[in-house]
Structure formats: structure tokens, C-alpha cells
Amino acid sequence: MPRLYGFDDASRRRLRDDEVDPLRQMVSRALVDLSVSNADVAVWANGEGYRGTLGGEWKDASVGRLFRNPAIAGLRYDDDGELVDAGHPGAITREEFEALLEREKARSTKDAEPAYDYLLIGGGCACGKCTQDLGGARTNSGTPGYRCRPKGKSGSGGCGEVRIDAELLEDYVGENVVAELLKPGIRAQIAKAQAAVRKQVEDLKQDIEDLEGRQSELGRLYGNREISSEALVAGERQIAANLKDIRSRLRYAEQMANFSLGHAKDLVKWWNSAPTASKRAITLLLLEKIEVFPASARGVRTIEPGRVVLHWRTLSGMSGG
Template identity: 45%
Template sequence: MQRAAERVGPMPRLYGFEDQRLSRVREQERQVTREAVSRLLAGQPRSAVVSWMNAEGHRGTMGGEWTNGSLGRYLANPAVAGLERNQAGELVETGRPALITSAEFLQLEAQSGRADAAVREDDFPYLLSEGLTECGLCDHGMTGGRSNAGTPSYRCHDCGRVRVTATALEDYVGEHALAELSRPGTRAALEAAQEEMKVEAEALRVRIQDLVASRGALAEPYAEGHVGRVALAAADGTINEKLKAARSRLRYVEQIADAKLPLGTVKNLVRWWGHAPSSSKRAIIALLFDRVRVLPARARGVRSVDDRVELKWRTAPKV
């Protein structure tokens, strides 16, 4: 029995905590958890929150992207609120640190129960969720999420006036991407774009190292009394935000820079596109397009997107 346990290896830590005993909080992950919970309690669909987390570069403790299921299981763990269930199934305080409040956890439980009873959402990749879509009314980014009917969609969460069915938009963008991939010279252009991404990635790594060093440099003036606690917290918060943005951008750039480009005839490209991982298709789209701009529908119920989408190419398509 002991040998079997040794083969299994250590269990992954719970997101938000530094250790298996849940005695120390990882502050950056606690902030992500709080933001996710705030969005959920404000009424955002779980799929929209998942899209936001992945777009921001937040990953689980094993390095994978979040899904509806993984986020639901994570937030259903009472340990995130410093609680546990006793033998009677009742929630009791543990005295360990909490990422969210007990009241928030109970609200999430009630909300999750209602949502699960209403609809069982399947995971949807949202190929254009990495900041690639743009609202045609207010110019803000669009995020993926379910409509009230449960249909995967993209919606502007700033003005809230532009929404488009995800499959219709992604099919339209995919057709144009495949057409461009089949043209002579496109592969060379994509390889050049990937090289530019690699240069940006290296610059981001240097930037992150500098930010980490600058955060460490705050300790000495604070210890010597030259900087007060409030000023230290403000400076540390500013650096953390810059680190968060830089790390998120780095993960995104690395994904694009390291993507394998497809080869072959048009028929082979179409076959590849139909079975390629979402991350590979997303990378191709990001290399071809700077932004996909979505305009409002002409009338309620119109499903065609042909006259609603403006493709902003990184380079002009060949003719």
C-alpha cells in the first residue's frame, strides 16, 4: 500500500495557497479568485469568467487553462473560504486562511445549484477570446460567454450592445484564415511574424526580471524607515499590476511564437483545421489578424455575419 502511494506522487496544491496544509496564501492567486467570484456573483456566466481568466493569462496549478468544470470544482471546495464539512456534512470554520468570505461561498453554492439545474454547459474553446475581438460600437474588447439560451457567443461587456454567435463568427474568420494560408508566400510571412513574437517574448522576460528586481529593492528603504507602509504597499501594488500584465502578455506571445504552422495542399489545410488544437488555430488567427471587429446586427434575429465583421489584417492579404 505504501509503495502504491509513493508511485502516485504528491497531490497538486490548491490554487491560491502555497502549501498542502493551506496555511499560507499566494496573494496574486487570491486576488484572481476574488475577482472571479465578484464577477460570478455580479451575474456573469461561468464561461465568461473562464474566458476572462484565460485571456488574462491565469492558469491552474498544473499549468493548464481554466474550464467551466475546473473553475466550478475549485470554487465548490469549502477550503477557499476557510471552511470544511464535518461528518454531518455541515460547514465549519477551520481557522486556516480564506481566499473569499463564508458568505460569498454560500452565495456561490446557491448560485451554482440554480445554474446546474438550469443548464449543463459544455466547454467551448472561444478561439477569439485572447483580445482578438473588438466591439464595433465602443471599440472595447469582446469576451466569450453563453447567451441566456446557453449558446456560445461573443459579447461586449462594456457597452453590452453587440453580441454574435461564436460558431458563426469563428467559421467566418476560419474561412478567411484558410484562404490566406493556401496562398503562396503566406507561410514565410507567418514565420517572420513568429520571429517578431520571439523578440517581443525576450523583451518581456527582461521586463519581468526588472520588475521583480525593483520590487525586491523596496525592502531596504522600508526597513531603514525611508518609505512608509502606505507608500510601500502602493508601490508594490503598482509593480504587481505591471508584472501581471507582462506575464499575461508573455504567455500569449509564447503560445503564438511556438505554434507549429500547417503544411500541405488546400485539402490538407482544411482537414488540419478541422482537427487542430484550439491553441494552434488561435495562434494562426493571431498571426494573420490584428483584430476582428464585430458590428451590430442589422435587425434582431439576423444570424449572418458576412456584413458584420471587419478583419484587420496584420499585413494586407495577397490578391
């Protein structure tokens, strides 16, 4: 069986560097507009010189199969048909994959709402009250927005007190990012910062390799009856949690490391037409954190002073995180 695009081998233990960015751009182009078909994505990918794992050109069907495979987001379907962590890295976020599924449904239903390509999901912005990451969520009227999800029965979630219109927040962040990019010398600083991020990428990959080695060692110790089943389960649970965290950090570090402004002279025009993956990468590179606080009253359609707080990175001194 051929390997899945974006992965080094059939076991999907490691992402393939030269395929990850093309895959993210394909997904971003598919999500930006419901009128963009899988065939359109295939034409774009072929025009850029990208080919499938067996060297063939992309087709409508092959793009569709790729987009429907949860493994590209590090997920799988369990026996109940629910999406769960597959235990291997993913090239895109869970939210992006769920948006692909939403897009699939929307394309087959005339009156369905089109999928929305959220710019700041997956840790791009956080609740200013409880620090919980904001997720994408439509309002009752169907308008895309971000919200702090309240705690569920499992105990996961946040305070549930922050909601904001997606377009309002993204336009505000975009205006500030473009203004930052227009500052003298910023491209040189970005280049230095990306060099530091590339070092982070290598360090994170080494951390993953070390943890996977510890996983194998646990199995060997249990097989030799040197540790109990309880110790095996506890150790594997801790390693799995660490791997999930590091793989998430690696995914975003790779996006930042691979981003390029190219020769974009009109930055406003570039921002308005660039794939979401590219805009997300530069946003992550420039902003360490985006905090969103509650509006002063329900229905407020402006960014009031202090409602959105942007924490800019010190590019020349980027490290860790």
C-alpha cells in the same frame, strides 16, 4: 513539494518554456469536446512523449489535479472562494480555466451544458463600438456566444451593445485565416514574423525581471524606512498592474512563437481538427485585431457587411504590440 507543471520552480515566478505549449494543448483538447476525458488527455500526452514534473506518465488523476489548479491561469482562490490574480504568470487564460471548471461540473451532471472552447477570448476580438474585449457568454437558450459586458458597479466593462453567436464568428474568422494561409509565400512570412515574436518574448521576459527587481527594491527601501507605507503601496500597485499587462502579452506572444503548421497540406482539414490553442496562435499571428459591431436587428444569423472587421498584420514588419 514538487513544482507545478508548466512552472520553473515552486514559487511559480517564471513559466517553463518546454512545458507551456504541452499544457496549453492538453487544456485545448479537454475543452474541445465533453466526451474527451482526463484519461484521454493523459493517453495523448504520454503518446507525445510528455511527462510530469517527476518524470512519471500522466494519469487520469494527475491531469484532473492539474486542470483544477487555478495557478495554471495565474490565479488563486481568496478567503471567500473567489478567483483572484495570484501575482504570477499563467500558462492559460482565466476564461480557459473557468471553462475547465465548467467542464468539471458538466461531466458530473448529466443534463449540464458541455463547456465550450472559445477561440477568440482573452483579447482575440473586441467591441467595435467601445473597444472592450468580448468575452464568452451563453445565451438564455444555452448557445455559446461572445458579448461586450456592460459596465458593472466597479466601473469595469463596456457598452454592452454587441453580442454574436460564437460558431458564426469563429467560422467566419476561420474561413478568412485559412484563405490567407493558402496564399503563396505565406509560410515564409510566418517564419519571419515568428522570429520577430521570439525577440518580443525575450524582451517581455526581461521587462518582467526588471519589474520584479523593482518590487524587491521597494521592499528593501521600506524595510530601511527610506520610503513611507503609502509610497510602498502605490509603487507595488503600479508594478502589479504593469506585470499583469506584460504577462498577458507574454502569454500570447509565446503562443505565436511556438506555433507550427508542420507539414499540413490540407489546411481546411487541419483547421477543422487542430487544437484550439494552435488555431488561436495562428489567428493572433495573422490578425492584429478583430472588431465586432452590432447587427442591424436582433436575431440576425449572418455576418452582414461591415459587422466583423478583420485587421491583418503586416507580417514582414511585425514589432511591438
